Amino acid sequence: MAKPAGPACNLACAYCFYREKSALFPRGAATRMSPGTLETFVRQYLESQPRGEVTFAWQGGEPTLLGREFFRRAVELQARFAGGRRVRNALQTNGLLIDEPWAEFLAENGFLVGVSIDGPPELHDRFRRDPAGEPTAGRVVRAIETMRRARVDFNTLTVVNRWNSARPLEVYAFLKDIGSTFLQFIPLVERLACRAPGTGAAVYAAAARPLAGPPGTEDAAGAVVAPWSVEPSRYRDFLCAIFDRWVREDVGRVFVQHFEAAASALAGRGSGLCVFDERCGTAPVLEHNGDLYSCDHYVYPAWRLGNIAEQPLAELARSAAQAAFGDAKRDALPRQCRECAVRSACNGGCPKHRFARTRDGEPGLNYLCPAYRGFLEHAGPALRSIIRLLAEGRSPALIMGMVRSDDLRRRCASAGRNDPCPCGSGRKFKQCCGSGGTVARPGGGAGEGMREAGARPAG
Numbered sequence: 001m002a003k004p005a006g007p008a009c010n011l012a013c014a015y016c017f018y019r020e021k022s023a024l025f026p027r028g029a030a031t032r033m034s035p036g037t038l039e040t041f042v043r044q045y046l047e048s049q050p051r052g053e054v055t056f057a058w059q060g061g062e063p064t065l066l067g068r069e070f071f072r073r074a075v076e077l078q079a080r081f082a083g084g085r086r087v088r089n090a091l092q093t094n095g096l097l098i099d100e101p102w103a104e105f106l107a108e109n110g111f112l113v114g115v116s117i118d119g120p121p122e123l124h125d126r127f128r129r130d131p132a133g134e135p136t137a138g139r140v141v142r143a144i145e146t147m148r149r150a151r152v153d154f155n156t157l158t159v160v161n162r163w164n165s166a167r168p169l170e171v172y173a174f175l176k177d178i179g180s181t182f183l184q185f186i187p188l189v190e191r192l193a194c195r196a197p198g199t200g201a202a203v204y205a206a207a208a209r210p211l212a213g214p215p216g217t218e219d220a221a222g223a224v225v226a227p228w229s230v231e232p233s234r235y236r237d238f239l240c241a242i243f244d245r246w247v248r249e250d251v252g253r254v255f256v257q258h259f260e261a262a263a264s265a266l267a268g269r270g271s272g273l274c275v276f277d278e279r280c281g282t283a284p285v286l287e288h289n290g291d292l293y294s295c296d297h298y299v300y301p302a303w304r305l306g307n308i309a310e311q312p313l314a315e316l317a318r319s320a321a322q323a324a325f326g327d328a329k330r331d332a333l334p335r336q337c338r339e340c341a342v343r344s345a346c347n348g349g350c351p352k353h354r355f356a357r358t359r360d361g362e363p364g365l366n367y368l369c370p371a372y373r374g375f376l377e378h379a380g381p382a383l384r385s386i387i388r389l390l391a392e393g394r395s396p397a398l399i400m401g402m403v404r405s406d407d408l409r410r411r412c413a414s415a416g417r418n419d420p421c422p423c424g425s426g427r428k429f430k431q432c433c434g435s436g437g438t439v440a441r442p443g444g445g446a447g448e449g450m451r452e453a454g455a456r457p458a459g
Contacts, residue, residue, distance in 0.1 A: 001057045001059055001283060001284070001285045001286070001296055002033075002041060002056065002057065002058055002059070002285075002286045003058075003059055003060055003061055003063070003285060003286065003287055003288060004032070004033035004038070004058060004060075004063055004066055004070065004288050005031055005032060005033070005060050005061040005062060005063050005065045005066055005288060006021065006022070006025065006031035006032075006060075006061055006287055006288040006289070007019055007020075007021040007022045007031065007060070007061045008022075008031040008032075008060070008061045008062065008065055009060060009061045009062040009065070009094070010062050010065060010094070010096055010097070010130065010131070011062065011094050011096070011128060011129070011130055011131075011136065012129060012130060012131045012133075013127050013128050013129070014126075014127040014129070014228065015127050015159065015161060015188055015190065015226075015228045017190055017211055017297075018060075018061060018299075020210075020211060021299055024287075024291075024299070024301070025289065031061070031288055032066060032288060033066070033070075033288040033289075035073070036309075037288070037289065037290045037308070037309065038070070038073065038074060038077065039077055040290065040308055040309060041286060041290070041308060041313070042056075042074060042077040042078055042081055043077070043081045044308055044312055044313040044314065045313055046078070046081045046082060046083065046085060046087075047081070047083075047314070048312075048313055048314035048317070049085060051083075051084060051085055052085060052086065053085065053086045053087075053088060054082075054085050054086070054087050054088070055087075055088045055089070055090055056074070056078070056087065056088070056089045056090070057090045057092070058071070058089065058090065058091045058092070059091075059092040059296075060092070060093075062093065062094055062096075062097075063091060063092070063093065064091075064093050064096075064097040064098065064102065065097070068101065068102060068105050071089075071091075071105070071109075071111075072105070074089075075089070075109050088110065088112065089109065089110070089111045089112070090111070090112045090113075090114065091106070091111050091112070091113050091114070092113075092114040092116070092157065093113060093114070093115060093116070094115075094116050094128070094136070094140065095115045095116070095117070095139065095140040095143035095144065096130070096136060096139050096140070096143070098113075098143035098146060098147060099143075099146060100146060100150070102146075103146045103147045103149070103150035103152055104150055106147065106150070106152045107147075107150045107151055107152045110153075111152065111153075112153050112154070112155070113147060113152055113153070113154040113155075114154070114155050114156070114157050114184070115140065115143065115144055115147075115154055115155070115156050115157065116128070116140075116156075116157045116158075116159070117137070117140050117141075117144075117156050117157075117158060117175070117178075118158050118159055118161070118164050118171075119158060119164045119167070119170065119171035119174055119175070120137070120170060120171070120174045121135065121137035121138065123163060123164040123167065123170075123171065124136070124137040124140070125137050126161075126163050126164075127159075127161065127228065141178055144178050144179065144180075145178075148179050154180070155180060155181075155182035155183065155184065156175050156178075156180040156182070156183055156184065157184040157186060158171060158175065158183065158184065158185050158186065159186050159188050160185050160186065160187050160188060160230050160235055160238055161188040161228050161229070161230055162188075162227065162228050162229060162230055162231065162234070163228075165230045165231070165234040165235060165237075165238045166234060168237070168238040168239075168241040168242050169241055169242070169245060171242075172241075172242045172245060172246075176250075176254060181253065181254050181255060182254075182255045182256075182257070183254065183255070183256045183257065184257045184258075185238070185239065185242075185256070185257070185258055187230050187235050187368055187371070188228060188229050188230050189225070189229045189230065189352075189353050189367055189368065190211055190212075190225075190226040190228070190229055191211065191212040191220070191223035191224060191225055191226060191229075191355065192210065192211065192212060192223060192224050192225075192226050193210040193211065193212040193213075193219035193220070193223055194212075194219075194221075194222040194223055194224060211226075213300055214297070214298060214300070214351065214352045215351070215352070215354055215355045215363075215364075217300065217302070220355070223355070225367070232367065232368050232369070232370040232371040233370060233371070233374075235368060235371040236370060236371040236372075236374035236375050236378075239258060239371070239375040239379075240374070240375055240378045240379070242256065243256075243259060243375070243378070243379045243382075246259065247379075247382050247399060247400065247403050248400055248403055248404055248407075249400065251386070251396055251397045251399055251400050252395065252396060252397035253397075257273070258375075259379070259383070260272070261273045261276055262276075262345050262375075262376060262379065262383055263383045263386055263387060265344055265345035265346075266344070266345055266380065266383055266384060266387060267387045267390075268344075271345065274295075275349055275350045276345065276346055276347055276349070277329075277347060278329070278330050278347045279326040279327060279329055279330050280295065280325070280326050280329045280350075280351070281294060281295070281322050281323065281325045281326025281327075281329075282326065283295060283296070284305065284316070284317055284322065285299060286308070286313075287299070289307070290307045290308045290309050291304055291306075291307050292304070292305045292306060292307070292308060292313065292316045292317070293305065294321075294322055294325045295325070297350065297352045298325075298352070303325065305317075305319060305321060305322060306319075328351065329347070329348065329351050330347070332351070332354075332364055333347075333348045333364065334358045334362040334363070334364040334365055335358070335360070335362060336358035336359060336360065336362065336365060337358075337364075337365065337366075337369075340373065342372070342373055342376040342377065342380070345376050346369075346372045346373070346376065348364075348366055349366035349368055349369070349372060350366070353366050353367045353368055354366050354367075355367060356369065382399060382403060385399055385402060386399050408422055408423055408433070412429070412433050412434065415429045415434065416429065417429055417430040417434060418430065421433050421434070
């Protein structure tokens with residue numbers, strides 16, 4: 001993942017965890033990847049990859065601040081150094097700068113664009129405002145409309161926070177209404193670093209909102225969960241509510257990254273997402289100045305691997321330090337996780353969120369454990385049915401009819417003989433599904449198979 005503009009951004013999102021990274025660089029220094037660093041990165045990254053398809057993921061901050069010419073140059077360099085490899089580009093953006101020329105460029109060069117939007121305007125604008133404090137939802141929706149007209153392949157990334165998590169079906173309906181058919185729901189979990197004054201009481205300055213580092217760092221001791229973070233029970237309910245709507249109406253038409261990852265993991269193929277894989281460390285982050293860090297959530301001095309101007313990218317990414325970072329995710333799992341029935345689909349989640357304690361008081365439990373486990377237990381039966389359909393060469397969209405049929409059977413089981421029939425025929429139950437025949441089975445229709453989420457921008 002490359003951050004060519006570093007932490008620079010034209011938004012001032014209240015919950016952003018990346019703006020503070022400007023402290024890593026000299027005050028007043030430009031946060032713009034130089035032409036030399038861009039060429040070094042493109043060449044080294046392509047040379048480090050086997051033949052086949054290679055994806056460049058551009059994130060920020062806000063990468064579009066660099067302008068189209070920067071990315072036009074990147075595409076030219078990719079063509080020069082591709083060496084027979086097929087190159088793809090994925091760009092994550094807040095959308096504010098996307099106009100018709102931008103959309104045409106993205107379409108012409110086959111960019112996959114992830115757009116950050118947190119739901120309807122009243123939810124999106126709660127946190128995602130510009131530096132003047134003005135709302136941005138309208139501008140983001142216009143950017144999406146512009147890209148749709150230009151036929152840009154795009155998806156949406158929604159940060160699930162303390163507020164929008166309470167309105168899952170409104171968020172889901174809104175995203176579908178604006179034309180998104182591939183949805184990412186990223187849980188917001190941040191902690192505030194505490195300060196210990198002379199009294200010894202743990203406090204923090206709410207105005208400054210200093211964010212705590214990962215577990216084990218000095219400022220993580222005594223940290224408190226930020227008030228905008230999603231609560232585990234809310235995130236569980238958010239995912240479950242959307243899954244219940246999706247599995248009845250949208251399989252094969254709408255693709256939800258979390259559901260795809262869970263199904264893949266339950267099928268024994270791995271999740272395809274570092275947050276749910278057994279090991280991590282395969283997604284390092286390149287800053288605009290060429291510094292490489294272990295992970296997007298670990299851009300701290302302790303996890304700086306080096307600089308690509310001084311040591312090749314491949315050596316840094318395959319270093320002993322990075323291998324140890326990746327192994328630690330698996331090796332540090334507490335006993336409760338190792339014995340968990342859904343471990344293969346969760347693997348303890350992101351290490352940065354492992355600051356809770358298990359039932360036995362062991363440290364290292366993921367703060368979102370109740371959410372992940374609750375969702376997998378809720379959605380597991382239907383996901384396993386989808387896996388069976390795929391294994392049989394049948395459309396996973398058939399699950400919709402199966403689930404709705406089960407719903408109807410449950411309603412019929414409690415219907416009185418003279419009640420309106422639950423199937424919606426308009427007749428009495430005794431004259432319809434309760435007449436002794438087979439309960440009607442709603443048709444699921446045909447749909448596309450679940451598509452893989454590979455090359456999708458991550459949150």
